[in-house]
Amino acid sequence: MSVDPQHLLRELFATAIDAAHPQQVLEAHLPKDRSGRVIVIGAGKAAAAMAQVVERCWQGEVSGLVVTRYGHGAPCEKIEVVEAAHPVPDAAGLAVAKRVLELVSNLSEDDRVIFLLSGGGSALLALPAQGITLADKQSINKALLKSGATIGEMNCVRKHLSAIKGGRLGKACWPATVYTYAISDVPGDLATVIASGPTVADPSTSAEALAILKRYNIEVPASVRTWLQSPESETVKPGDPSLARSHFQLIARPQQSLEAAAVKCRQAGFSPLILGDLEGESREVAKVHAGIARQIVLHGQPLAAPCVILSGGETTVTVRGNGRGGRNAEFLLSLTDSLKGLPGVYALAGDTDGIDGSEDNAGAIMTPDSYARAAALGLSASDELDNNNGYGYFAALDALIVTEPTRTNVNDFRAILILESTKNDA
Incomplete structure (x- = not known):
């Protein structure tokens, strides 16, 4: 031979890379009705390339904002592309997360939102929960990355320290219709784990997040521990009516x-x-x-x-x-x-x-x-x-x-x- x-x-x-590229896998999954206004948001290493596909295929009015890792951007005409840090979040990721949340707040049931999700979204869409600072999230993130924790464990902690993950972004979009298109980077392809599941219900608990931090001997500030012990830290759970119009579609997987x-x-x-x-x-x-x-x-x-x-x-x-x-x-x-x-x-x-x-x-x-x-x-x-x-x-x-x-x-x-x-x- x-x-x-x-x-x-x-x-x-x-x-392997080509089989998972947005240019190959996204268009077939977009809504059949591509007329009318759509708001596009997104987070992850594929977000900019995914946004390009939506711009090319959508026939109606398109606007929006996506965040990707530094160096992973792509030119878009209607959708703003912002770059931020990965795997440890930075101020750029924090700022764009705030803007994304503002963009989808106060929508009506006539609005449509397309959320473009891919691996890296957890760090790139970084909006700490009440009383938690970006520095807190950065130090915990670094410790988790060095600890040997699995991606599922890391994202369980991340979503319970976030104001946007664990279904919270989907809840903020209510009563608009949300279409999430995701490229999986996690074993098992679980929607709740991919980029910490911003638009899907999350069955994990704050108690589990605390247990993970304890398992890997990760020291956290008192403010973080207090937050995780509060009922307010719980993510959006299955059956929550605010996610009734949120749809999730996996478009590429390992x-x-x-x-x-x-x-x-x-x-x-x-x-x-x-x-x-x-x-x-x-x-x-x-x-x-x-x-x-x-x-x-x-x-x-x-x-x-x-x-x-x-x-x-x-x-x-x-x-x-x-x-x-x-x-x-x-x-x-x-x-x-x-x-x-x-x-x-x-x-x-x-x-x-x-x-x-x-x-x-x-x-x-x-x-x-x-x-x-x-x-x-x-x-x-x-x-x-x-x-x-x-x-x-x-x-x-x-x-x-x-x-x-x-x-x-x-x-x-x-x-x-x-x-x-x-x-x-x-």
């Missing part, structure tokens, strides 16, 4: 991207194995992937090479060192350390939004000689892993993937390509 492994891995990554990559694998002559949406510590998830790859190489199980292992989801990193690197670099560094140059195994791990954590790369590529090449440069995979320095490790190998912002986000994408098996059938 004649194939360039690295080229194929990059093609799979591009295919599984679609994995399936698109699987089709590409088959076209190239490789059997795909989709593991699905995964959570857990990046380094531990990598060890499981390494075990599967090793079993394929040595025993031809659970499928024979040539093949590709595909997975998505959102792993976490408990920060122990002071190196550079996001979830995907950490995954790939742990995989490299586990496989130690196993012949015929190549891998790519990247974030579909084009930014791995807070670095400038989407991810990186591992080849069978990565471990030896790094060792020749004096780099120990295990030592760099202890320092959370996946970025530095793969930068030294000139193996980083830089895509620039993609303006979509279905979270992590991982592909492990296995060229051959050493199984002896005799």
